[in-house]
Structures are given as structure tokens and as C-alpha cells.
Amino acid sequence: MTELAYLADEASAYTREFTATVVALPPGGVVLDRTYFYPVGGGQQADHGTLGRPGEPRYSVVDVTKSGSSAVHRLRKPPGPAPPVLQVGQEVAGSLDWERRHRHMRLHTGQHLLSALVFQRTGVRTREATMSGSSGIVDLEGPLPPGLPVDVLAEATNALLREDRRVSIRHVSRQEWEQHPTARSGLVPLPRHVDPVRIIDIEGIDACPCGGTHVRATGEVGAVALDPPVPLSLGAVRLPFRLSDGASPSRPG
Numbered sequence: 001m002t003e004l005a006y007l008a009d010e011a012s013a014y015t016r017e018f019t020a021t022v023v024a025l026p027p028g029g030v031v032l033d034r035t036y037f038y039p040v041g042g043g044q045q046a047d048h049g050t051l052g053r054p055g056e057p058r059y060s061v062v063d064v065t066k067s068g069s070s071a072v073h074r075l076r077k078p079p080g081p082a083p084p085v086l087q088v089g090q091e092v093a094g095s096l097d098w099e100r101r102h103r104h105m106r107l108h109t110g111q112h113l114l115s116a117l118v119f120q121r122t123g124v125r126t127r128e129a130t131m132s133g134s135s136g137i138v139d140l141e142g143p144l145p146p147g148l149p150v151d152v153l154a155e156a157t158n159a160l161l162r163e164d165r166r167v168s169i170r171h172v173s174r175q176e177w178e179q180h181p182t183a184r185s186g187l188v189p190l191p192r193h194v195d196p197v198r199i200i201d202i203e204g205i206d207a208c209p210c211g212g213t214h215v216r217a218t219g220e221v222g223a224v225a226l227d228p229p230v231p232l233s234l235g236a237v238r239l240p241f242r243l244s245d246g247a248s249p250s251r252p253g
């Protein structure tokens with residue numbers, strides 16, 4: 001089992017360097033007792049970075065996947081001196097590719113806000129969202145009404161981002177979450193075993209269960225741009241969005 005240490009609180013998502021112990025070496029992978037590398041899932045891509053013995057050449061982490069209750073880090077030998085072979089019980093040091101991770105945090109927070117805004121203004125819910133590179137897609141259960149063209153939605157989203165609203169994490173009981181007014185705003189039901197529920201709050205705007213990584217305040221997302229919606233089958237609509245500024249306003253923890 002791997003402790004997913006990035007889940008704990010707002011600051012945990014900003015940890016870039018950590019040490020952990022190797023607990024298993026499945027074929028082609030390494031399992032640690034704890035990790036700050038995000039395993040691919042929930043529409044968010046896996047973290048990349050490096051992993052190895054402290055003070056020695058390190059492996060590149062090229063993918064991280066969940067396998068049961070473990071996170072499996074897929075490693076590749078980098079060019080140059082070969083890193084020493086890892087063994088169970090050894091301490092290792094991990095380092096995240098922060099530019100990549102922080103982009104995912106910005107995209108993911110922007111997606112929450114965009115989905116919340118669409119739901120509040122139209123009642124249209126988000127079925128699924130995925131993010132990669134500097135862009136993402138939000139699949140809505142229905143079309144945007146004519147009264148909410150995509151440029152108006154983009155401006156409303158960016159206005160809320162500029163307000164720099166606090167983004168916080170809390171863990172509540174399943175029972176408490178079921179009473180929350182936005183508990184039905186998403187189509188995908190939470191699996192029955194999820195209790196307590198990890199809620200991402202955007203101050204005054206949204207509360208949403210999520211296991212991803214997010215920035216601390218909406219201003220850190222920067223600006224987003226929306227592309228024209230793409231019709232999907234059965235009346236659903238795909239809303240593409242992207243980070244529209246090149247700069248990454250990182251706030252290291």
C-alpha cells in the first residue's frame with residue numbers, strides 16, 4: 001500500500017522533493033511506502049520526475065499508475081552514468097517535474113471553476129473532464145443555451161479567476177457530503193466505499209469531491225481560453241479549454 005501524501009492538505013500538493021522507502025519492485029516498476037507523484041487518473045495525467053538513491057544518479061520517472069492500493073512508478077535509465085539498482089527496504093529520494101505538475105494543478109482548478117459556472121448558470125452538469133499538456137476538455141451532459149455564448153462564459157470564468165478566491169481541501173463524512181447542495185451537480189456517482197469524502201472548495205463558488213491536485217487560489221491558474229463547443233452523441237457537448245498565458249505563476253510551498 002502506498003500513502004498518497006499529496007492528498008493530505010493544500011500544502012501537500014506543493015511538495016516537490018521527498019524521501020520514501022521502497023516496499024516492492026513489481027516488473028518494470030517501483031512501489032514506495034509513500035509518494036508525492038500523482039498516479040494517472042480522474043482526468044489528470046501522471047507526474048514525471050526523478051527517483052533514486054540519495055547522492056547517486058537517479059532514474060527518470062516516466063509514468064505512475066495505481067494498482068490496487070499501490071502507486072507504481074515506472075522508471076527509465078537516463079543518459080549518462082547508470083543509477084544503482086534499487087532494492088526493497090532502501091530509502092530513495094523523489095523529485096517532481098514541477099513545471100508539468102503545476103500546469104496540471106492550474107488546469108484542474110480551472111476546470112472545477114468552469115464546470116461550476118456552467119452548472120450554476122445553466123443547470124448543465126459535467127460528465128467527465130480530462131487534461132493534458134496546457135489544455136483540457138469538459139464533456140457536458142447537454143448544450144450551452146444560446147444565452148450563454150462561449151466568449152461570455154470565458155469572460156465570466158476569467159473574472160472569477162482574477163478574484164483570486166481561496167481553494168481549500170476538507171475531508172467530510174459521506175453522510176455530511178450527501179446533504180451538501182452541490183452533491184448532485186456531477187453526473188458520475190461517487191463509488192459507495194468512498195467515506196470520508198475529499199472536498200475541494202473554491203471559496204463561495206463550488207464544492208466538489210476530487211482526488212486530484214489543485215492550486216491554493218484561483219489567481220494562480222492565470223487566464224483560460226475556451227474554444228467552440230463540439231457536439232457529441234446523445235446531445236452531449238465537449239467544451240475545450242486551455243491555459244491562455246504562457247507564464248506559470250508558481251507559488252512554491
Ligand SMILES: [Zn+2]
Binds near residue numbers: 200
Ligand atoms: Zn479536482
